[in-house]
Amino acid sequence: MTRFQFTIHATDGAARTGEIAMRRGSIRTPAFMPVGTAATVKAMKPETVRKTGADIILGNTYHLMLRPGAERVARLGGLHKFMSWDRPILTDSGGYQVMSLSDLRKLTEQGVEFRSHLDGSKHMLTPERSMEIQRLLGSDIVMAFDECPRADRPLDEIAASMEMSMRWAKRSRDAFDAGGEHAEGAALFGIQQGALDEKLRQRSAEALTEIGFDGYAIGGLAVGEGQEAMFATLDFAPGQLPQDRPRYLMGVGKPDDLVGAVERGVDMFDCVLPSRSGRNGQAFTWNGPINLRNARFAEDTDPLDDRCSCDTCGTYSRAYLHHLVKSGEILGAMLMTEHNIAFYQQLMQAMRDAIGEGRFATFASDFRRDYCT
Ligand SMILES: [Zn+2]
Numbered sequence: 452m453t454r455f456q457f458t459i460h461a462t463d464g465a466a467r468t469g470e471i472a473m474r475r476g477s478i479r480t481p482a483f484m485p486v487g488t489a490a491t492v493k494a495m496k497p498e499t500v501r502k503t504g505a506d507i508i509l510g511n512t513y514h515l516m517l518r519p520g521a522e523r524v525a526r527l528g529g530l531h532k533f534m535s536w537d538r539p540i541l542t543d544s545g546g547y548q549v550m551s552l553s554d555l556r557k558l559t560e561q562g563v564e565f566r567s568h569l570d571g572s573k574h575m576l577t578p579e580r581s582m583e584i585q586r587l588l589g590s591d592i593v594m595a596f597d598e599c600p601r602a603d604r605p606l607d608e609i610a611a612s613m614e615m616s617m618r619w620a621k622r623s624r625d626a627f628d629a630g631g632e633h634a635e636g637a638a639l640f641g642i643q644q645g646a647l648d649e650k651l652r653q654r655s656a657e658a659l660t661e662i663g664f665d666g667y668a669i670g671g672l673a674v675g676e677g678q679e680a681m682f683a684t685l686d687f688a689p690g691q692l693p694q695d696r697p698r699y700l701m702g703v704g705k706p707d708d709l710v711g712a713v714e715r716g717v718d719m720f721d722c723v724l725p726s727r728s729g730r731n732g733q734a735f736t737w738n739g740p741i742n743l744r745n746a747r748f749a750e751d752t753d754p755l756d757d758r759c760s761c762d763t764c765g766t767y768s769r770a771y772l773h774h775l776v777k778s779g780e781i782l783g784a785m786l787m788t789e790h791n792i793a794f795y796q797q798l799m800q801a802m803r804d805a806i807g808e809g810r811f812a813t814f815a816s817d818f819r820r821d822y823c824t
Pocket of ligand 1: 755756759760761762763764765789790791793794
């Protein structure tokens with residue numbers, strides 16, 4: 452059984468393309484992971500998600516621990532069986548969403564105490580409990596428990612938070628190793644913090660590398676700092692992490708963010724944007740995003756994108772989707788989500804091809820010309 456093996460097939464500048472081999476299948480990189488928050492990629496059947504080309508999806512520890520509960524998912528045979536997705540699943544640690552969604556948080560060295568946003572019930576998340584929950588879910592890629600402060604906090608607060616996240620990373624590693632997931636074939640990723648500061652990011656990368664992880668995430672970006680600041684940070688952050696391990700930029704992003712991040716050496720992404728936008732009537736295309744609520748699509752018989760190979764584009768017109776979206780029909784959310792997830796997967800495939808053929812710079816400039824103007 453292959454537990455976790457990352458092979459880089461080709462590089463082009465800082466961009467890399469390769470493959471992560473795991474027990475439940477391999478993940479082609481650069482990879483985009485659709486977000487399956489509550490054991491579902493909203494509005495999509497798992498087989499449709501797979502058909503778009505996704506090799507891996509993401510599940511959220513915070514949501515799943517509150518409903519239906521990690522112990523219940525474990526009794527039902529784990530998350531893969533529960534939701535009928537037999538390929539790799541990455542679970543986040545819950546840290547980020549506790550801070551963004553829950554009420555009455557109390558942050559200490561031990562962990563975070565909070566009240567559920569669903570029913571007000573009291574919970575505690577620690578590195579040890581986060582590892583236990585991710586083990587109960589049956590995660591393939593487990594994320595270390597960390598704290599993600601807002602990028603606009605004073606530097607001394609960012610530094611103190613990062614140092615605590617590094618202590619939590621060590622506790623995550625120890626709890627993961629004690630839990631036996633390693634032997635069963637799961638992998639553990641550490642998360643670099645340090646906001647936009649190069650020295651803090653370097654210190655964080657060194658602390659994580661010393662502990663040792665299967666892959667390394669870049670956390671604390673896409674939290675409101677803007678694309679320019681994010682790219683400026685990505686000019687140095689990926690290079691601080693081990694070259695031979697996958698680098699995962701958490702919570703990113705728009706199609707042009709993905710292209711710019713791959714250009715700077717990132718291998719993996721996740722974001723709710725394609726699914727959430729789809730439910731809100733926005734479609735991504737090679738010529739930029741379009742909003743199907745707009746009256747100009749009312750009698751437009753073209754597909755969403757004439758270069759897209761998804762079922763939505765093969766079957767339905769912009770005029771019909773405009774009607775569904777305007778009418779609030781469930782099918783509108785389903786078809787739009789399918790297109791957006793498929794578009795993201797086609798974008799990743801196009802990037803993998805371009806890197807493999809040594810023409811990524813041309814691809815990126817052509818993409819930006821068509822997408823951003
Ligand atoms: Zn499509």
